[in-house]
Amino acid sequence: MKNFSITFIVLMVVWILLNNSFRLEILIPGAIVAFVISLFACRLCNVFVDMKLTPKAFAYTFIFLGVFFIDLIKSNLDVARRVLTPSLPINPGIVEVKTTLKSKFARMLLANAITLTPGTLTVEVKDESFFIHCIDVQDDDIEGAxxxxxxxxxxxLEVIYG
Amino acid sequence: MELFGAIITLLGAIFLLIASIGLVRMPDVYNRLQVGTKATTLGTILSLIGLAIVIPGWSGKLILLIIFVMMTNPVSSHVLARAAYYIKLPYTSRTVVDKLKVSDKVLNVEMEKRYGLESKTLKVK
Known part of the structure; x- marks a missing residue:
């Protein structure tokens, strides 16, 4: 049920953004199609099952996005500085980090967030461990990294997905 | 307002330029991926935001574009890096640490299990 409603909401948001209007004759066909798609698609996938729908999780989603964007800008500037410095100050390496997240979807989001932040790139995921290529290795033991x-x-993510 | 949007688009274009300079300057495939695929995220996002400010009627579609870029970009760079690692593309001598040491035997078993590849095809060099 949770999976169904989240899929429905996501599809509706995509439809509204695509049409850029709230007129009724656009909303109704969109709602019908979104309902049918989420009705059939939800038997096959269960990606949203782990998501918590409490107000706290909702607030943390926005905080997460904020933290992520600030980090994105900071590390973009950092990588830009590295590229433009004549001596090319890079210190690359592959480090191992451990995650405590259980849910698959949360892990995917974490790996994607790490990869989207320039300077770090997820190379491989094995059980609890992510192997991350860093452009500037600060700390090569597992805890520090x-x-x-x-x-x-x-x-x-821990609050949002448990 | 139009000027503001143009400035943001210009900023995005500068980030894209820096990414392409980095693509030439970086020594190995992983560092090129770092710079080439991801300095572009902010570049693309800023260009699209600038466009959305100039033409507000397109903002919904442009937000969707940003979301799709952010969803697909990390997946492709992860897969490229992983493939590069598993065919043993050499990394630069400035690399300080490699925690993902996979011996040839383990690697070949893994590749056969996942993709049904012959171990001989993996011997690059």
Whole structure:
């Protein structure tokens, strides 16, 4: 049921954004199609099952997005600085980090957030471990690297997905 | 308002330019992926936001575009990096640490299990 309603809402939001209007003759066919699609698609997938629908989780989603965008801009500027410096100050390496997240969807979001942040790139995922290519390795043991890279996103995802 | 949007689009274009300079300057495939695929995220996002400010009627579609870029971009760069690692593309001598050490034997078993590939095809060099 949760899966169904979230799929329906996502499809409706996409439809409204595509049409850019709230007129009734656009909303009704969109609602019908979204209802049918989520009715049939939800038997096959269960990606949204782990999502919590409490107000706290909702607020944390926005905080997560904010933290993510600030980090995106900061690290973009950092990578730009590295590229333009004549001596090319890179210190690359692949480090291992551990995550405590259980849900598959949350892990996907975490890996995507890490990859979207320039300077870090998820190369491989094995069980609890993410192997991350960093453009500037600060700390090559598991705990230190986890604290640097994963913790800032993980604490929000943990509240949203449990 | 139009000027403001144009400035934001220009900022995005500068980020894209820096990304392409980085693509030339970086020493190995992983660092090129770092710069080339992801300095472009902010570049693309800023260009689209600038466009949305100039032409507000398109903003819904442009927001959708930003969401799709943000969803698909990390997946493609992850897969490229992973494939590069598993065919053993060499990395630069400045690499300080590699925690993902996969021995040839383990690697070949893994590849056969997942993709049904012959181990011989994986010997690059």
């Amino acid at each position: 986890s604290k640097d890279i994963v913790k800032k996103f993980e604490k929000y």
